[in-house]
Amino acid sequence: xxxxxxxxxxxxxxxxxxxxxxxxxxxxxxxxxxxxxxxxxxxxxxxxxxxxxxxxxxxxxxxxxxxxxxxxxxxxxxxxxxxxxxxxxxxxxxxxxxxxxxxxxxxxxxxxxxxxxxxxxxxxxxxxxxxxxxxxxxxxxxxxxxxxxxxxxxxxxxxxxxxxxxxxxxxxxxxxxxxxxxxxxxxxxxxxxxxxxxxxxxxxxxxxxxxxxxxxxxxxxxxxxxxxxxxxxxxxxxxxxxxxxxxxxxxxxxxxxxxxxxxxxxxxxxxxxxxxxxxxxxxxxxxxxxxxxxxxxxxxxxxxxxxxxxxxxxxxxxxxxxxxxxxxxxxxxxxxxxxxxxxxxxxxxxxxxxxxxxxxxxxxxxxxxxxxxxxxxxxxxxxxxxxxxxxxxxxxxxxxxxxxxxxxxxxxxxxxxxxxxxxxxxxxxxxxxxxxxxxxxxxxxxxxxxxxxxxxxxxxxxxxxxxxxxxxxxxxxxxxxxxxxxxxxxx
Numbered sequence: 439x440x441x442x443x444x445x446x447x448x449x450x451x452x453x454x455x456x457x458x459x460x461x462x463x464x465x466x467x468x469x470x471x472x473x474x475x476x477x478x479x480x481x482x483x484x485x486x487x488x489x490x491x492x493x494x495x496x497x498x499x500x501x502x503x504x505x506x507x508x509x510x511x512x513x514x515x516x517x518x519x520x521x522x523x524x525x526x527x528x529x530x531x532x533x534x535x536x537x538x539x540x541x542x543x544x545x546x547x548x549x550x551x552x553x554x555x556x557x558x559x560x561x562x563x564x565x566x567x568x569x570x571x572x573x574x575x576x577x578x579x580x581x582x583x584x585x586x587x588x589x590x591x592x593x594x595x596x597x598x599x600x601x602x603x604x605x606x607x608x609x610x611x612x613x614x615x616x617x618x619x620x621x622x623x624x625x626x627x628x629x630x631x632x633x634x635x636x637x638x639x640x641x642x643x644x645x646x647x648x649x650x651x652x653x654x655x656x657x658x659x660x661x662x663x664x665x666x667x668x669x670x671x672x673x674x675x676x677x678x679x680x681x682x683x684x685x686x687x688x689x690x691x692x693x694x695x696x697x698x699x700x701x702x703x704x705x706x707x708x709x710x711x712x713x714x715x716x717x718x719x720x721x722x723x724x725x726x727x728x729x730x731x732x733x734x735x736x737x738x739x740x741x742x743x744x745x746x747x748x749x750x751x752x753x754x755x756x757x758x759x760x761x762x763x764x765x766x767x768x769x770x771x772x773x774x775x776x777x778x779x780x781x782x783x784x785x786x787x788x789x790x791x792x793x794x795x796x797x798x799x800x801x802x803x804x805x806x807x808x809x810x811x812x813x814x815x816x817x818x819x820x821x822x823x824x825x826x827x828x829x830x831x832x833x834x835x836x837x838x839x840x841x842x843x844x845x846x847x848x849x850x851x852x853x854x855x856x857x858x859x860x861x862x863x864x865x866x867x868x869x870x871x872x873x874x875x876x877x878x879x880x881x882x883x884x885x886x887x888x889x890x891x892x893x894x895x896x897x898x899x900x901x902x903x904x905x906x907x908x909x910x911x912x913x914x915x916x917x918x919x920x921x922x923x924x925x926x927x928x929x
Contacts (some may be wrong), residue, residue, distance in 0.1 A: 448713075458507055458515040460626055461777065461821035462586035466507060466515065472585040472867035474593060475548060475680060476571045477886075479575025479859035484567045487597050489579075493565070496600045498522055502587045503561055528567045540572045545680065549891075552678035552866040562587060574684075575859040589777045590844045590863065591751050594877075597853070597861075604850040611847045612827060641808050649811035654780060656745075661836040663743045666711065666720040668838045669871040669893035679894075682862040682886040683901040684799070687878055691911050696915040697793065699800045702843050705876050705883075707799040709746075709841065710784045712736070713905035716900050717786060735788070742786040746841040746874075747779045750812035778812030781837065791909040793918075802810035838852060839872040840865075846879045864888040 460467075465472050497503050505517040536545055547568065556562050562584035569577050583593065603609045652660070662668055694704050722737035785798050834840070844863060853860050863875045864886045871893040875886045885904055889897045 439524075445794060456517050458517065461589075461816070461872050462507070463515055464819050465586040466554055470867070472865055473552075474581075474583050474585055474590070475551065475557070475864045475866065475888075476581040476583070476593065476597070477548060477680070477682070477862040477864075478581070478853060479572070480577045480579065480580045480853070481509060481616060481859045482576050482855040484569050484577045484579065485858060486528075486567055486569075489565075489567060489854055489856075490524055490528055492600070493528065496854075497596075500525075500596065503563055505561060506558070506567070507562070507586060515637065520561065524562050527564045531566070531568070533568065533570045535570065537570065540570045541738045543570065544568055544572055544578050548680045549677060551580065552676075552680075556582070556584065577856075579853075585865065585867075589751075590749065590842060590875075591777075594844055598851075601810065601847065601851040601853050601858075604852050607852065611851050612849060642810065645805060646811060646814070647810040649780070649783060649806075649809045650814050653811060653846075655813065656781060656836050657833050662745055663739075664836045665717055665742065665744065665838065667744070667872055667894065669718065669890060673795045677891075678866045678892055679862050679889050679891040679897055680862075680866075680886065681889070681897045681901060682860075682864075682884050683905055684860065685883050685885060685905060685908055687881050687883050689908055690883060693908075693911050693915055696919065697800070698805070699796060701878075703797060703803050705843050706782070706784075706841070707795040708904055708907045708911070709874060710786070710799060711792060711795045711910070712787055712900065712904035713744070713784060714786050715903040717742075717909065718788060719899075730863045738786060738788065744784045744786050745797075745837045746784055746839045747837055748806075749777045749779055749784045749840070749842045752778050752813050752816055778814070778816035779807065780806050780811045780815075781783065782806060782841070784838075785904065792907065792914050795907070796911065805860060834869050839870055839874060841874050841876075843876040844878075846877045848878075848880065860884060862886045865899065 451626075455721075464470060501519070502517065504522050507515050507519050508518045509515050526702040545565070551566075554885060556564060564582050566580040566582070567577070568580070572578065587593075588596070598611050601611050602610055690701055694701055697704070704926055718735075718737050721739065758849075775833040782802065790796060842863075845886050846861055858879070860882065861877055861879045862884045863877045865875070868889055875888070877884050877886075885896050885901065887894075887900060889900075891897075894900065
């Protein structure tokens with residue numbers, strides 16, 4: 439195995455004695471006890487001794503992974519350094535290599551984790567090494583990390599810092615970048631540019647006011663339509679089912695380039711189309727839901743209000759950043775949970791042209807880029823935790839799902855010397871029947887569903903609908919390009 443080298447964290451950047459951030463405290467509130475689950479498949483069996491030794495020289499050097507969240511007098515929570523016994527965090531079950539269904543075993547194993555929490559007497563993370571061959575990998579590792587330790591951007595940065603390129607064992611993976619529009623005005627603003635910026639500022643203020651009012655309305659009373667996808671989970675932990683589906687990144691890029699959108703726009707459109715197909719089938723099967731539906735293949739009621747909470751990185755620096763940079767106190771991409779959310783309305787409808795889903799998603803997505811809604815949600819938690827905690831805790835019950843899209847490694851990697859076959863991210867602990875996470879890895883993308891199996895008993899059918907939606911969009915683009923290639927871009 440190649441030498442990973444220790445993660446470098448200076449004393450001044452240590453978390454010992456530091457108060458928890460507002461979002462970290464929020465994830466310790468009752469019924470907001472959220473854990474992230476990272477499922478990694480490897481192309482080789484796992485060497486537990488090598489894996490544990492690598493954790494000691496990498497993950498344990500990170501201050502959050504060797505600290506406890508301690509409640510002091512007055513209710514303030516601080517990170518307190520503690521000694522870490524790896525045996526309390528690394529699980530290596532003895533498995534039957536000839537088991538009947540390894541894929542189902544791994545899925546059940548991850549699902550059973552959602553019924554439990556990690557004791558607060560040790561740092562809030564653990565690792566499960568499953569040396570059993572599945573249809574996608576020779577072995578599987580499941581990382582369970584409390585969400586207060588970091589958000590998806592932070593955890594992806596940490597994963598990349600512990601990885602190396604599969605093609606070059608000495609080289610760190612390429613960090614995914616996000617291009618932000620930053621037009622140069624070195625020559626000063628023309629009158630036309632000034633008017634455009636003024637108009638953009640007016641739109642920003644207007645959109646923010648509208649979005650904040652809708653958000654506040656949702657916190658207090660405005661609820662999504664009751665559908666087969668929406669259910670209020672019981673208080674406390676409910677067992678989740680984690681399923682994932684691999685799609686081809688080039689297929690997504692083909693649609694993105696043809697429509698002049700972003701990958702996130704395409705994934706949101708795929709989700710809207712997939713949910714529409716799934717709900718149409720459910721409404722057709724269950725006549726108790728089918729009031730006012732048409733007497734044809736469209737079984738969807740009119741005016742379904744279905745919204746997703748989209749996690750938004752509010753750091754000044756966009757995208758994934760180098761781990762050493764994130765750990766600096768003066769960093770513009772500081773480690774932790776620095777995310778807000780926006781309420782994204784999903785249009786649930788059947789469309790003859792599957793590309794219409796992308797056009798609608800792009801319009802809504804562009805509008806959501808001109809709002810301060812995400813920063814407002816973060817500020818509410820930061821400055822008014824006591825006033826809004828109970829209301830915000832009940833906020834997820836009023837919407838249908840959570841959606842997140844995180845860029846992953848751009849090339850194949852090895853993790854602690856083990857070549858990675860796939861990466862799947864998800865969460866549990868939120869009171870929603872459906873959570874969808876998307877993460878890219880090399881030439882693939884993983885769509886992972888976290889579902890309440892009592893409300894969504896057929897998550898693989900929903901995966902099929904999402905896959906079919908992408909296929910329909912790709913085929914529509916190919917057909918249209920053949921008919922009139924000038925209508926579509928290729929870059």
